[in-house]
Amino acid sequence: MAAVTLEQVTFSWKSGTPIIDIAKCEIKSGEHIFIQGPSGSGKSTLLNLLTGLLLPDSGEIRIAGCCISSLSSSERDCFRADHIGFIFQMFNLLPYLSLRDNVMLACRFSNVRKQRAIAQAGSVSQAADQLLLELGLGKQLHQRLTVAELSVGQQQRVAVARALIGSPDVLIADEPTSALDRTTRDTFIQLLLKEVSQRNSTLLLVSHDDTLSPFFDRTLSLQQINCAGVTDAI
Numbered sequence: 001m002a003a004v005t006l007e008q009v010t011f012s013w014k015s016g017t018p019i020i021d022i023a024k025c026e027i028k029s030g031e032h033i034f035i036q037g038p039s040g041s042g043k044s045t046l047l048n049l050l051t052g053l054l055l056p057d058s059g060e061i062r063i064a065g066c067c068i069s070s071l072s073s074s075e076r077d078c079f080r081a082d083h084i085g086f087i088f089q090m091f092n093l094l095p096y097l098s099l100r101d102n103v104m105l106a107c108r109f110s111n112v113r114k115q116r117a118i119a120q121a122g123s124v125s126q127a128a129d130q131l132l133l134e135l136g137l138g139k140q141l142h143q144r145l146t147v148a149e150l151s152v153g154q155q156q157r158v159a160v161a162r163a164l165i166g167s168p169d170v171l172i173a174d175e176p177t178s179a180l181d182r183t184t185r186d187t188f189i190q191l192l193l194k195e196v197s198q199r200n201s202t203l204l205l206v207s208h209d210d211t212l213s214p215f216f217d218r219t220l221s222l223q224q225i226n227c228a229g230v231t232d233a234i
């Protein structure tokens with residue numbers, strides 16, 4: 001079954017110049033996809049379309065079988081919370097919450113993910129602790145430290161735990177390794193892939209760093225699939 005399908009999708013910002021023009025793209029459930037493209041090629045725009053934060057000018061985007069542009073704005077918010085985990089480039093952790101509360105946050109906005117987390121671990125807090133432990137942030141550490149006291153790599157792993165709790169169908173990661181050195185980056189990617197595989201989630205990871213490509217089942221080059229072909233090349 002397809003986890004993500006794009007058909008005849010076009011999108012332009014106000015200027016009217018098309019940024020996205022994708023005839024057809026299908027990603028199977030459980031696939032690990034690397035989306036690569038130079039600066040300005042539309043990676044973030046594409047992710048915003050996939051999460052329903054932006055709507056296409058034309059065409060159809062289906063996530064887990066649902067055409068997201070046919071949903072109302074509030075339905076899209078619910079759908080996103082239930083089906084999509086997101087790892088932001090700057091993590092977006094809340095500094096006034098504990099590590100565990102940051103992870104549990106994803107279940108506050110989604111009853112589907114909350115029920116799955118309970119079914120998997122007995123409670124949402126146990127699911128959060130389990131994920132943090134698997135990601136190398138054991139209870140002793142996460143009860144002692146605040147988000148502000150974490151290293152960049154540790155913050156990244158909390159962000160992964162938050163994106164994975166309640167096993168969303170699709171996990172989207174926007175340049176999650178840009179702040180890491182190469183060794184930490186490789187360890188992080190391997191850990192991320194292991195966790196995603198265990199939950200059978202589909203992973204879409206976006207980066208301009210094409211040396212990440214060998215870690216993934218498939219690489220989609222935005223320059224190849226996007227006929228709009230915009231870049232910042234000087």
Ligand SMILES: Nc1ncnc2c1ncn2[C@@H]1O[C@H](COP(=O)(O)OP(=O)(O)OP(=O)(O)O)[C@@H](O)[C@H]1O
Nearest residue numbers: 013014019037038039040041042043044045046208
């Ligand atoms: N809010 C916006 N309003 C108008 N134009 C925008 C907006 N956001 C992005 N763009 C334009 O859309 C194009 C694609 O931008 P986008 O951020 O999607 O590229 P990207 O591949 O993610 O780039 P980078 O790797 O530098 O983050 C660029 O030309 C950019 O100027």
